[in-house]
Amino acid sequence: MDFEYSDSEVAFREEVRNFLRENLPPKAERDRNFLSTWLAEVRARGWVGFSWPKQFGGSDGGLIEQTILKEEMALAKAPPLGSSFMGLAWVGPGIMQYGTQAQKERFIPDILDSKVTWCTGYSEPNHGSDLASIQCKAVRDGDHYVVNGQKTWTSGASWSDWIILLTRTRFDADAKHQGITCLLVPMDAEGLEVRPIENMAGDRHFAEVFFTDVKVPVDQRLGAEGEGWSVTVSALANERSSIGEVTAMFGKLDTLKELVRSTTKQGKPATQDLKTRRTLAMFEAKIAAMKYNGLRYLTKQINGEPLTSETSVNKLHRASLEIEMDDFAVELCGQAGLQLPGGDNAIHNGRWAKASLSWPNVVIGGGTPNIQRNIIAERLLGLPKD
Template sequence: MDFDYTESEQSFRQEVQDFLRENLPPKKDRDEHFLKNWLEKVRERGWVGFSWPKAFGGSDGGLIEQAILKEEMALAKAPPLGTSMMGLAWVGPGIMEYGTEEQKKKFIPDILDSKVTWCTGYSEPNHGSDLAAIQCKAELIGDHYLVNGQKIWTTGAPWSQWIILLTRTDFKAKSKHEGITCFLVPMDSPGVEVKPIKNMAGDKHFAEIFFTDVQVPAENRLGAEGEGWKVTVSALANERSSIGEVTQMFSKLDELKELVRSTRVQGRPAAEDPAVRRQLARFETKIAAMKYNGLRYLTKQIKGEPLSSETSVNKLHRASLEIEMDDFAVSLSGEAGLQLKGGENAVSGGSWSKSALNWPNVVIGGGTPNIQRNIIAERILGLPKD
């Protein structure tokens, strides 16, 4: 057991820190021009798709170095290392594993160069948590597929150019997991209609998408027909350590402590209230647990031991922390905690009240807490499926 970093790992951390010092201006000075430059510079360094094989334009970055890079970026509150989070997280890795040579040539460079944004067409009106039961239909007609159906809760759909789309090509398959096929579809295809959905915080991050007789060339199929579920599962497994998230949670905790220091409750400093102090300590402990869980799983990966569904552990922690920390801040501030941005007494510019309405982005997206519990119970504890 050793939690220290090697010399080469430390010098990599130094390299990232030096880069950030030279290239990351304060938040208020980060305009569009800066962002364009930023994306070019991190691309030059090989930090976009850092873990991807060199043959595909990545850097073959090791697991520890990936963790260091994510940690430093999150610590500096730097912008993302590319415009397409989903492209980098699972679309790219999915194409590298299952794509044809043409698909690799066509899609991978654009993801790395931040030329496209991808969204993910999984959920449907009647099939969210029960994803494998999707009904959006794709039918092979000559050299193309005809797609009809609907997707919903698609994050990023209003501004994405491409969608990785899960469809059903075989309605008579023995199990619902068979007969699913994956496609790479341009969002400007005729017959694709995007209707943004306003969420309870007033944002329009997600949308419903209607597909009416959309023609998708057969060469845009990712993986074989009926292999779509495998492509999806293996692509989602590419989500790596949660070290970046942990760093973000620690900075959020720092902000929460700041708030506590400047808040009075019943006329007395909130920081003197034992219940308040313990709650902050519980948050800190849980985030630390996420950190060391992540490092333990990272060690397993480095040793080449198979990871089961351990990431669900940290997803559950993240979900409860997302809800509880905002909630704590809002309720600590009493009536003032209710005010949104623009309110005369809004706390921290209304950021807590706003994020207290936005938790479902993190908590529901990628599988609800109850789905994570099913995953742990069935895949790790070996309990029977529902």
């Protein structure tokens, strides 16, 4: 056991820190061109798709360097390294693993260069957690598929350029998992319609997406026909370490402590309230547990041992922390905690109130907590499937 970094790892961390000092001005000083300059600069350094193979335009970055890069970016509260979160998180890795040479050349550079934004067409009105039962239909017709059906809860659909779409190409009862095919579809395709959905926080991040006789050329199929489930599972399994989230949550905890220091409860300083102190300490324990769980799993990976479903452990912690930390702040501040951005007495400009209505983005988006519990119970504890 040791927590020392090698000379080259230390040098890499220093390189990232120096870059951030020079290229990340305080928010108030950022002009209109900041984001495009930022994206070009991090791309030029090879930090976008850092872990991807060099042949696809990545940097073959090692596991520890990836961790360092994420940690430093999160510490500096830097913007994302690319414009397409989903493109970098699973569409790109999926195309690298299952795509044809032509698909790789066509799609990968645009993801790395932040030219194209991707959204994900998985969930349907009747099939969310039970993803393998999707019904959106794709019928082969010569050199293209004709897609009919509906997706929903599609985050970013309104501003994305492309969608990675799960469709059903076989309908016989035995073919639940085998009958799924993955297609790559431009959002301006004829017959594709996006209808934004307002969420409880008043935002329009997600949308319904309707497909009416949408023609998709066969060369935009990812993987073989009927192989869509494997494409999805391996893409979702392309888990990143949780170090970025951990660093961000330690930062959030510090902000919560500041809030506690400036707040009274029943007329007394909130810092003296035992329940408040205990709650904050338990947040700290869970975030620290995520950190050290992540380091144990990272060590396993470095030693060449495969990770199975251990990442579900930190996902469950993150889900409860996402809900509880914002809710704690709202409750702590009483009626002032209820005021949204713009309110005269809004706390931290309504940040906590807004966040306490936005947690499903994270908590439900990547598989609900109960699905994570099923994964742990069945794959790690060996309990029988439902």
